[in-house]
Amino acid sequence: MDWIGLGIIVAKIVFFLLVGFTAAGYVMNLAERKISAFMQDRLGPNRVGFWGLLQPVADIIKLFFKEDVVTDRASKVIYFVAPMIIAFTALSALAVIPLTDVLTFFGRGMAIQIANLNVGILFIFAIASLGTYGAVLSGWAGNSKYSFLGGLRSSAQMISYEVSMGLSIIGILMIFESLRLNDIILGQSPLLWGFLPKWGIVVQPLAFIIFLTAAFAETNRVPFDLQEADAELVAGFHTEFSNSMKFGMFFMAEYINMFTSSAVIVILFFGGWQIPGISTAEIVSFFISLGASEFFASLFTILLQLGVTFAKIAFFMFLFVWVRWTIPRFRYDQLMNLGWKGLLPLAILNILATGLVMVII
């Protein structure tokens, strides 16, 4: 590997970390509070900075200066490691997310994506299920009944919903015949009957609903935030991490997971970076026809695609927040019922139906 290639990879990692910390940590922290306030006819934080834009800065400063209380009976090592596991898994799942198509810069193909893995979607699932360990271990480490219950619930919930989540995308994998995220996105480019983009949601609407529901459960968002359940369990698995930056890590990891989930939804069901009906080559040649040099044409294209991806992802982040402030939490048995008796059979049915249709066509 040459030095430039290495430099590019480091730059990409830095970029994704920045996206993780700012987009997820900063923007969502503020957006969540603003949106929730607006939905409740309030104004939300508006004292720090213009329109409250600096509120998260104030929060971060506060978190850093808070005393780090370690409960006496906590399992110290696990207590320190658990938040790291959560933050680490949340960030590493970003590694395979493609934000743009591959474009040529100085004869070098480049995309805003750290690793173009041939098993990208499996990697995300694997890392996401590792994140559960963070929740379970921190529930255990705190040595309090509330966090312990939260950890237990989190493991049960993850197992139930990962099954239907994994099964729900099999239809997508059958149609696009690849596990590589880029191939799945490219497979969604043709138009059906000349106007409808062959997006995942069009060919697999049922899978979309199942996946979306499971994604809510995977990211521990309302209505499936049983492991936090602030009305029942104080703060669930992170009760004992009441303040300091350890709590900050849980907080951030939740938003980064939300970002990853939204990105996966966009990639699998909404054509990723694509603008329906226009291919990357067409965008580049459009910019060249406007008189841009090859380098700038690529640059504009990559920025355009980045904007498109972020717009799509932003919509789903908004959806996550929107749902959170609309519906109440599920009861535990309802959660299990929905997972095992509702989503799982539907997912299997979806695979059967997809297979049948594919055989017939």
Place this chain on the structure above:
Amino acid sequence: MRLKDKRLNILEYFYIPPILKGMGITLRHFFSRKVTVQYPKVKKEIYPRFRGAHRLEKNEQGREKCVACELCATVCPSKAITIEAAESPDPEVEKYPLRYEINVLRCIFCGFCVEACPKEAIAMTDRYELADYSREALVYNKEMLLK
């Protein structure tokens, strides 16, 4: 009488239509007018019968109207009023309060003292920003109340 559980139909069982309905409501509120009053900058309108901090009224000679009858102190449900009566220098009036203290920390702003007073000597103002730095500063004495 036995109440029957209403069975959910297939659409309700998958929760989606009710959830969409709820999301419609929250979205409507997202765009609706906000009710927040931005307090220190904007203040709420105060109505004439608002019960804020007390004030002792004065008569034409500029002396307090209070005759130290202690009706207010008697009626006060939280025992916030302390009165020490003395012979009045005014020959028309029998007694006057030598000491008149209202402990605002105890007061619940019920307004009974105002209702009880036969001389209309005590009233309530619309002043409600009463925070202070010490407990002592919140026991209002006669001079403060007469201001």
